[in-house]
Amino acid sequence: MARTAGGIGIEDLHILGMMANRKLSRAVADAAMGQLLQFLKTKVTASGGNLFIASRWFPSTKRCSCCGHVKKRMPLKHRTYQCLVCKLVLDRDLSAALNLAWFATDMLRQLSA
Numbered sequence: 001m002a003r004t005a006g007g008i009g010i011e012d013l014h015i016l017g018m019m020a021n022r023k024l025s026r027a028v029a030d031a032a033m034g035q036l037l038q039f040l041k042t043k044v045t046a047s048g049g050n051l052f053i054a055s056r057w058f059p060s061t062k063r064c065s066c067c068g069h070v071k072k073r074m075p076l077k078h079r080t081y082q083c084l085v086c087k088l089v090l091d092r093d094l095s096a097a098l099n100l101a102w103f104a105t106d107m108l109r110q111l112s113a
Contacts, residue, residue, distance in 0.1 A: 007050035008040065009104025011060055011096075052107040054100060064088055065098035 013033060044051040054060065062071045064083040074081070074092070081088070081095040088095075 005049070005104075007052055007104045007108045008044055009052045009054060009100040009107070010037075010040065011054040011058055011100060012056045050104075050108060050111065052104045054103050058099075058103065060096040060099040060103075061092060063095075063099050065090065065095045065102070 041051055059070050061081070062074045063069070064071075064081070064086060066088040067083060067086040069083055069085040071084070079092050081090050081092045083089075
């Protein structure tokens with residue numbers, strides 16, 4: 001994927017904070033996020049691609065992936081993103097993934113300039 005797209009965008013998650021949430025802790029532990037990050041770094045570097053890591057404060061979940069409007073709050077219990085500006089309705093995780101893809105695209109564009 002990194003070879004064909006030129007780069008991959010991910011976010012720097014606050015794993016310890018997520019582990020403190022008892023509803024998330026098992027899923028986070030099972031996901032082995034640290035191992036996934038190391039694997040991505042190794043594979044992306046070996047393929048000649050770029051790994052772009054968005055700050056943990058990047059509003060991937062709060063930002064509308066269509067118009068860019070940023071909500072003030074987006075509680076975890078809200079599983080659907082509903083934009084107040086452009087009326088987009090989309091799965092919260094899909095919207096965040098699209099925002100990270102835009103982030104990586106912008107970073108790649110800056111790298112190429």
